[in-house]
Amino acid sequence: MDIKSKIRDIPDFPKEGILFRDITTLLKDKEAFNKVINKFVSFYKDEGVQKVVGIESRGFIFGAPLAHQLNAGFVPIRKPGKLPSDVYEAKYELEYGTDTLAIHQDAISPGEKVLIVDDLLATGGTMSAAVDLIKQLGGTIVGIAFLIELAVLKGREKLNGQNILSLITY
Amino acid sequence: MDIKSKIRDIPDFPKEGILFRDITTLLKDKEAFNKVINKFVSFYKDEGVQKVVGIESRGFIFGAPLAHQLNAGFVPIRKPGKLPSDVYEAKYELEYGTDTLAIHQDAISPGEKVLIVDDLLATGGTMSAAVDLIKQLGGTIVGIAFLIELAVLKGREKLNGQNILSLITY
Numbered sequence: 001m002d003i004k005s006k007i008r009d010i011p012d013f014p015k016e017g018i019l020f021r022d023i024t025t026l027l028k029d030k031e032a033f034n035k036v037i038n039k040f041v042s043f044y045k046d047e048g049v050q051k052v053v054g055i056e057s058r059g060f061i062f063g064a065p066l067a068h069q070l071n072a073g074f075v076p077i078r079k080p081g082k083l084p085s086d087v088y089e090a091k092y093e094l095e096y097g098t099d100t101l102a103i104h105q106d107a108i109s110p111g112e113k114v115l116i117v118d119d120l121l122a123t124g125g126t127m128s129a130a131v132d133l134i135k136q137l138g139g140t141i142v143g144i145a146f147l148i149e150l151a152v153l154k155g156r157e158k159l160n161g162q163n164i165l166s167l168i169t170y
Numbered sequence: 171m172d173i174k175s176k177i178r179d180i181p182d183f184p185k186e187g188i189l190f191r192d193i194t195t196l197l198k199d200k201e202a203f204n205k206v207i208n209k210f211v212s213f214y215k216d217e218g219v220q221k222v223v224g225i226e227s228r229g230f231i232f233g234a235p236l237a238h239q240l241n242a243g244f245v246p247i248r249k250p251g252k253l254p255s256d257v258y259e260a261k262y263e264l265e266y267g268t269d270t271l272a273i274h275q276d277a278i279s280p281g282e283k284v285l286i287v288d289d290l291l292a293t294g295g296t297m298s299a300a301v302d303l304i305k306q307l308g309g310t311i312v313g314i315a316f317l318i319e320l321a322v323l324k325g326r327e328k329l330n331g332q333n334i335l336s337l338i339t340y
Contacts, residue, residue, distance in 0.1 A: 014251070022255060024274055030237070057227035064230065064232070065238040073203060074231065076197070084183040085192060108198075
């Protein structure tokens with residue numbers, strides 16, 4: 001079964017000229033969702049991952065099952081104002097303006113082996129901010145995993161030096 | 171190991187007078203997170219669950235591993251404007267004003283057995299709206315699962331007739 005065929009293309013979402021890759025048609029298909037999680041697990045199972053970090057909110061959908069399967073803890077990176085204890089924040093550029101991500105300061109201990117997970121690699125701005133946060137906490141990033149990579153946007157270049165896995169490429 | 175002891179209390183978040191139950195200290199603890207998922211799985215494994223519905227965004231953290239473990243599809247219920255295809259929406263009351271949840275119209279087929287998952291049962295407004303959406307799609311709700319129930323707020327009464335499981339009660 002080809003997992004790429006389970007992605008639904010939605011033209012002009014969220015705005016005109018954007019072709020949105022809708023993963024909900026994959027998620028609701030139990031074989032496809034199972035296959036995606038198992039592919040990630042088989043790739044990382046011998047890496048000694050101690051914390052899986054998922055980026056709000058679609059990163060949670062892949063990060064949480066991976067944490068459970070890899071016998072690791074799960075750490076959410078969230079939008080500002082959502083995490084109740086002391087946080088570090090990182091800003092990143094959008095097409096217009098900036099956005100911010102936050103992580104709890106006690107989420108990761110120095111030297112812990114960290115896998116970061118999100119659904120989509122586009123320009124790489126979001127993941128680059130997440131990498132900065134993990135480094136600030138002293139975590140050792142053993143890998144970065146995406147379901148989808150939009151190769152034409154060259155997000156990989158912004159994540160220079162990281163081990164990147166993407167299961168589906170456009 | 172007592173999973174309740176892994177919840178961190180944060181006074182006055184998000185505003186004065188609220189005692190916030192912070193689950194991130196449980197999530198990052200691999201034994202505690204593993205135990206929570208396994209408790210849910212053992213409770214629902216013989217129910218023939220076909221779709222696990224998680225409510226954005228902390229519901230994704232428990233719903234997605236459950237879908238994977240129960241060999242079910244995963245369906246996100248999201249804030250308005252996030253789901254790219256045709257949706258149904260349900261409004262619910264907040265302390266001040268209203269909020270809205272959305273689900274894709276093709277997320278669940280009539281008669282499918284559905285488990286709905288969220289992190290917290292407070293007044294029950296959010297989950298009650300989620301129940302309405304699943305019923306609108308013709309799904310059969312076999313259970314509703316929460317990590318935490320704030321019993322004093324009597325959210326259970328708003329979910330009258332549903333099978334409710336909560337692992338931790340305050």
